[in-house]
Amino acid sequence: MSVREDLADRMPGGDAGLIVAVLLVTYAAYVLVGVGLGYSLRGQLNTIAVLTFYIGVFAMLALALNLHWGYTGLFNIGIVGFMAVGVYVMALFTKPIYTPGGAAQVGGLGLPLIVGIVAGMAAAALLGLVVALPALRLRADYLAIVTIAMSEIVRFSFLSSDLQQFQMFGNRVGFGGGSGLILDFTDPLQALFQSVGLWGAYLGFVDAFKAIVPTNPKPVVDGLVYGLFLLLFVAAYYWLLKRTGESPFGRVLKAIREDEDVANSLGKDTNQFKIKSFMLGCALMGLAGIFWLMTQGAVTPNFFRPRVTFFVWIALIIGGAGSNTGSVLGGAVFAAVLYQGPRYFKNLVDTVLPAADAPSSFGPAIAPLISNLNPAPMFFYTVDSIRQLQLVVMGLVLIWLMHNRPEGMLGHRKETAAGIPLTAAHARAAATDGGTAKNAANDAADDAATAGGDSDE
């Protein structure tokens, strides 16, 4: 433990330095493997863009979950429900108004993207409030049951044909039911650059990028720029949650996590604090959901299965609950190693051995291994089913972590819940600087304590 702590302490730039270092190592590993296998530059850049995208969304979600679980001790296993509500409400607000004969079955309200994003976050926060009001009065495990049930209710609601289309302000709108919803609003990057008047400059930049990627560079650049944009939002989440944690508000949250009765008997209205913390985290989950899906072109309810919730939990556990820096690292490591890693590995195998034919079922895969010790079919079969096996690997990693390092990468680190450094030296300095008149008894105690402290050191 101390080795790790030393590493973090010695890292130039502190926590930010540590995060940047982990990201660089991850990228380097991906690029090195790609180069070694002769990937095209375009392929490399695309890989990096996709990797950055997943690092971004998982880091954001892990940070939001850390506010719930790491700080307040709220056991939320309905993350994906808040993401779904964020995306769907955003789509409802921003999809263009329905015109007969268009590609989309239903329209939206045709409002600007930013309005939709704010509305999506607000809707996720409101859903959080509705869930929290009854559940927070109960013990932690009941909140878990309520949240996971809620996330499934949300998914089935969006699947239902009753909400497939309906009228709102005289417009034909809806959530598309099981066949999904086309997100046919302006491309978010285009909207972003147009809003600051840089769309022309961006297109010029894309054109210049032809020097590196000669044909059709726009998807590549779009991917990279969007990844960068997500990383900026990870930084924003980090900043927001760090300030939240390092404050009297965060101190009460931490006290609730430790022992709610104590916080209550010290005069803190713990229900209020829990609800605020829960709603803020839900809004951030809604926003992360929006960022995950708004560039995907379409959204279907079955994307929001509970497994996504557990991906976020694994990311947080890897990073270490209670630490914001750990949450970002956990999100990054989860995305790079457990989420994208196996898929990347499969791509590599496919590239290196394009001719290899994977057996179609377990029988033909295992038979050669047993009969003449030929492991190749089994290997190809395994690689071919890597998307399914991924979940097994995640489960194994989770079990291993729980046994050997339940506090994750940085969970052993305690981030001080105060706006100022809480050290004896600082306190002593503050007390001396204050210089206000104290009564004699306190002064005497002061002197005695100082003397005692000196002899101790």
Add this chain to the structure above:
Amino acid sequence: MSETDSNPETETEAFGSAPIDTSSGPDTTAEFPLQVDGLRKSFGGITAVDGATFQVESGTLTGLIGPNGAGKSTTFNLITGMLKPDTGTVTFNDEDITGMEPHEIANKGLVRTFQIARELEDMTVLENMMLAPKHQRGEKLWRSVLPGVRGEVIEQEEELLERVWEVLEFFEIDHIAEEYAGNLSGGQRKLLEMARALLTDPDMLLLDEPFAGVNPSLEKRLLTHIHELREQGYTFLLVEHDMDLIMENCEHVIVLHQGRVLTEGTPADIKSNEEVIEAYLGGNV
């Protein structure tokens, strides 16, 4: 995150008028700040508290004793809102506080400690202490987060830290300020808990077995602190098993037995009371 219920000015005033300082003392006006009347609570078929009625005089150290199962802890929980009584009333500073939430009661100035010291183990002693003061600006989320207003929060944090440090020095636990509360010894936890309760600027403190598991020298220190604070005007209600300790230190003793007040009076009265001796020796009353 718009919480517009109070503007900075009024809150600053409220904070200024209620300084958290051990030397300022409480401002109780009532002669009997705590009055308990006909308190009754049953769990299923068992009546834990059965019509307890007593009052605590301002500025005294009052002891609440009784054999195991007499209903002392339940009475405490009923007074502080952790449990809701079936019938009966609790009055604090001439205000009916029956059935209020624990945090509301604590904010009225009636603060408790726990029988088994309940520290916030993964928080340092300083964090534990900084939690307690009332009316912290930064407990409003928007104020802790928004640039511009956060400056005021930081400013108040510095003031709080100064007060916290004074109280730590008063209780002579400043040398463990950076230690995690989970690493403290039983006695240090008791000191921390009392120090923390004091930082909420209470009028009256309810101490649930503050000397359980505390070594004799630390017990003496705790008692010294309690007497000092009582002289500053704080009122104490103390649950304790150790008869000798109660008899030596309390002005007034209330004896609970089977959920009701068996008798009350000065230590000398209690010592010579046949009923009390019988109750403690396990005879049926």
